[in-house]
Amino acid sequence: MPELPEVETVRRGLVRSIVGRRVESARLLRRDVLRTDGRAGPAALLAGGTIAAALRRGKHLAIVAQDGRALGVHLGMTGQLLATRPGASAGRSDHTHARWTLEDGTVLVFRDPRRFGGLWSYPSLDALRADRWADLGPDAMSITARSLAARLARGRRAVKAALLDQVALAGVGNIYADEALFRARVHPRRESGSLTPAELDRLAASIRSVLREALRAGGSTLRDYAGTDGSPGRQQEKHLVYGRGERPCVRCGRRLATALVAQRTTVYCETCQGLPMSYPHARPGGLSVQGERRARGRTGTRSPNGKTEKIRIR
Numbered sequence: 001m002p003e004l005p006e007v008e009t010v011r012r013g014l015v016r017s018i019v020g021r022r023v024e025s026a027r028l029l030r031r032d033v034l035r036t037d038g039r040a041g042p043a044a045l046l047a048g049g050t051i052a053a054a055l056r057r058g059k060h061l062a063i064v065a066q067d068g069r070a071l072g073v074h075l076g077m078t079g080q081l082l083a084t085r086p087g088a089s090a091g092r093s094d095h096t097h098a099r100w101t102l103e104d105g106t107v108l109v110f111r112d113p114r115r116f117g118g119l120w121s122y123p124s125l126d127a128l129r130a131d132r133w134a135d136l137g138p139d140a141m142s143i144t145a146r147s148l149a150a151r152l153a154r155g156r157r158a159v160k161a162a163l164l165d166q167v168a169l170a171g172v173g174n175i176y177a178d179e180a181l182f183r184a185r186v187h188p189r190r191e192s193g194s195l196t197p198a199e200l201d202r203l204a205a206s207i208r209s210v211l212r213e214a215l216r217a218g219g220s221t222l223r224d225y226a227g228t229d230g231s232p233g234r235q236q237e238k239h240l241v242y243g244r245g246e247r248p249c250v251r252c253g254r255r256l257a258t259a260l261v262a263q264r265t266t267v268y269c270e271t272c273q274g275l276p277m278s279y280p281h282a283r284p285g286g287l288s289v290q291g292e293r294r295a296r297g298r299t300g301t302r303s304p305n306g307k308t309e310k311i312r313i314r
Contacts, residue, residue: 001116002075004140004171004211006219006233007059010081013228014054014063017083022050022103023065030097033112036121044121045098046071055125057133058140058170062125069121070128073110076117078224083108113224140171141211145197145204152200155192161262162192163207172207174264175220178242180206187273188266189259213238241267 002010026045028034036044049065056062061073061081073081086105098110098119110119122128138147151168152159162168163177172180181188183206186199195203219225219233222243226232236243240250245258249269257270 001059001077001173002079002219002225003059003173003176003214004056005176005214005217005235006225007061007075007171008056008141008215009219009227009233010075011054011056011061013083014061014081017085017106017228018051018063018100018102018108019054020051021106023047023100024103025101027099028097029099030115033097033110033115033117034119034121038121040121043069044071045100045119047100051102058136058166059173060132060136060170062128064125068124070123070125072120072122072128072132074117074120075225076112076114078114079110079112079117080224080226081108081110081228082226082230083228108228135167136170137166137168138170140169140176140207143169143204143207145201148204148207149195149197149200152192152195157192158189158261159186159192159195159203160188160264160266164262164264169207171211174266175222175239175242176207176210176214178267179210179240182241182268182273183210185273187275188261188268190275241269243267 023046026042026047028040028045031040034040034044038044042048046063046065046069049067049069051063052066053064054061055064059074063071063073075081084107095111095113096109097112100108102108120128120132122131137151148169152162155162160177160181163172163180164174178188180203184199184202186195186203214220214233214235217233217235217238218227218231220235220239221232222236241256245256245265245267247256248254249256249272252269252271254269254271256267259266259268
């Protein structure tokens with residue numbers, strides 16, 4: 001799923017390709033992609049308006065017309081906003097659900113093969129913010145240690161689960177949660193409220209730095225993501241842990257562990273991100289919480305690469 005760097009890359013592409021231009025025509029090709037309280041006609045897609053701004057909050061986009069109308073966009077898992085300049089060859093047209101033609105001949109399309117994304121029409125930006133953005137936490141690109149501490153304070157859930165919660169922090173997903181936790185040397189299963197001030201400082205700084213680095217690379221393309229010009233991101237070439245389960249840690253050389261945290265595949269280093277010896281909920285990678293409770297002090301199993309091996313839980 002596109003996360004903050006990917007969505008911000010798309011936003012910047014929209015600024016270059018559509019802001020300041022009038023929407024000559026707009027066509028909805030799949031009705032259930034657009035959510036609106038009014039008619040699902042061209043006006044709901046900003047037809048006739050001049051685009052004044054392209055904004056972002058977390059993983060959410062807003063395209064705003066000069067007359068006040070606003071269109072919310074969420075890319076979901078496979079969504080794309082692709083802009084084709086006049087005279088340029090058009091990109092893929094399959095799974096296209098909406099199409100805009102601008103006054104200079106630029107064509108913008110919204111593609112979404114799996115249809116987890118969508119469009120939301122509002123009479124104003126204030127209405128969009130009150131509905132779509134009201135529950136979002138602070139934007140992860142500018143998160144501070146103090147703000148992060150307030151969001152994680154007294155929390156019992158795993159810190160990775162907290163980072164994925166868009167109400168707590170807007171913009172971080174599975175990729176950059178793993179990357180930021182590794183850089184901050186924080187175990188993904190640490191209780192979020194147990195982090196020390198020094199760890200919170202490191203984690204906030206790591207979140208900001210990994211997002212900015214990914215933004216400079218145009219985001220991460222694992223499968224469907226592309227910028228508005230169709231170009232893939234390059235940050236996937238620099239991932240330190242995400243997608244590298246069972247491969248050597250770039251810091252210590254130990255094989256990276258893989259576990260399920262918040263129902264997401266999670267990769268981390270048991271050495272570099274080890275739990276403090278005094279931590280009461282230290283869990284070996286790979287076992288479920290229930291399995292670890294049953295096995296503590298006895299022999300248990302884990303299954304890296306599908307092979308079961310016996311371990312001693314101390």
